[in-house]
Amino acid sequence: MTDRVVPAADRRRRRPTKQGVVLSEELIVATALRLIEEHGAEALSVRRLGRALGADPSSLYRYFRHTDDLLLAVADELIGRTLRTWRPTGDWLADLRDLGLRMHAGALAQPRAAVLSAYRVTGREHEIQAVETILGVLREAGFPDAEAVRVYHAFVDQALAFGALDSASTALPKAARDAESAVWKATYARLPADTHPHIAATARHLVADMRLSSYPAALDLLLSAAAARLAEILGRT
Template sequence: MTDRVVPPAARQRKRPTKQGVVLSAELIVDTALRLIEEHGADALSVRRLGRALGADPSSLYRYFRDTDDLMLAIADELIGRTLRSWRPTGDWVADLRELGLRMHAGALAHPRAAVLSAHRVTGRRHEIQAVESILGVLRRAGFPGPEAVRIYHAFVDQALAFGALDSAGTALPRSAREAEAQVWRTTYGRLPAESHPHIAATARHLVTTMRASSYPAALDLFLDAARTRLDNLPAGTGDPRPH
């Protein structure tokens, strides 16, 4: 794609595509998401998208400047899907835990797209909503502005990093995943106590634990640390709590 996007008011295609659908930015994003999960990053080509949509590839320029513009829209859509049914309750720890787990689950639902988009900053509607919502949760909890931003930054980066890490593992062929899981049993599970006493003492726990994501545990540790940090803030350092 090249830099020749059509203004929003002029984008609507009047005639259906060959498959009988009317093009829209939402339809293109949904189709691109499906193709990425099927084919990886190579799916983001004008020709492949046009073929999947039953449309002239050049018509995609009416909605997106280039493939990077489309990638940012995909990243923002993933954020939107995470936020769609999340509502803060006023319990900031429970709210952030629920959101973090939703972010992680959303990445695993679209693992290839998550790996491609986790490091992007979209500046778009859903991302802006997420930043505003998370900062609101933290400031209402009593974190002053600089501390709220610090906690927000660490919270989001942790969720995105684990999402990308676990998504990359999910994208491996099943045989590779099973072979790696077996390493914990056949290699670590058989190391002698004489040479590796700590591994031998915890081998059965390694075998049962290391196959699963550590994100829930890491998230709980992070939130415990954040709660301790809030409890130990000097008196008078917080901003006035917003409503």
Template sequence: MSERVVPPADRRRRRPTKQGVVLSEELIVSTALRLIEEHGADALSVRRLGRALGADPSSLYRYFRHADDLMLAIADELIGRTLRLWRPTGDWQEDLRDLGLKMHAGALAHPRAAVLSSCRVTGRAHEIQAVETILGVLRDAGFPDGEAVRIYHAYVDQALAFGALDSAAIALPRAAREAEASVWRATYARLPADTHPHIAGTARHLVADMGRSSYPAALDLLLSAAAARLQEIRARQERPVPDRI
């Protein structure tokens, strides 16, 4: 896509495409998301999108300036899909755990798109809502502003990083995934104790654990550390101030 763009007020297409559908930003994003999972980043070509939509490729410029603009919209849509599934309870640890797991599951549901979008900052509505929501959970829990931002940063980067890592693994060809999974049984579980005592001593646990994502465990560790930090903050706030002489 080029840098051309139509002003927002003129973007709506009133006539159906060749396939009888009326173009919208939502339709273009959902179609692009489907094509990315089928074809990877090449799906963002205006020609391929236009063909899938049954529309003249040039009509897409009414909605997106270029392919990167569309990629940001896709990234924001993935965030929006996660937020629509999340229901807060008022328990900050449980709420952040549930949201993190839903973010991770959303990435695995669209692995190729997650790999492409995990490092992007969209500045769009759903991302803004997510930032506001997570910071609100942390501030309402009692974290000072600076601490809330630091924990937010670590929390979001952890979710995005694991989403991209596990999505990249899922996107591998099936034969490659199976070959890598077998390495723990075929190689590590057979290393002798006299040369590799620590691997040999934990081999059965390695075989059982290394085939699944460590994100839930990493998330629990992060939230436990955050809870411990909050206890420290509260203890410091409750500590009596010594009288001045």
């Protein structure tokens, strides 16, 4: 896509496409997500999207100015999907743990899109809602504003980073994933104790643990540190 601008009032298409559907931002984003998972980043072209939608490619400019604008909408939709499934309980630790795990699971459900968008700032509706929600959880728990922002920053970056990391692994061909997982048993578990005592001592744990994502453990460590920090802050007041 090139950088064109269509006034917002003129964006809605009134006639159905060749496939009998009426274009909308939601439909275009959903189609882009599907194509990204099937074809990768190259799916974000007006020609491929237009073909998938049965629409003239130029009609997409009524909704998105260029491909980066569409990518930001895709990233925001991933955030929205997570928020729509999350229900706070009032227990800030449990709520953030649940939200983090849902963010990670959402990335793994759309691995190619997650890798493309994890590092972007959308400034869109769902991202704004997520920032407001997480900061609200932290401030209501008792974190001062500066500390709430620090914990928010670490929490979100950790979830996005692990989501992108694990999504990249998930996107590998199965044979490659299986081969990498087998290295822990075929190589590390066979290293002798006289040359690699620490690996040898922990080999069975490495074989069992390293094939799994470390995100739940990392999330628990982060939240434990945040809880300790909050207790320290509240103890001073």
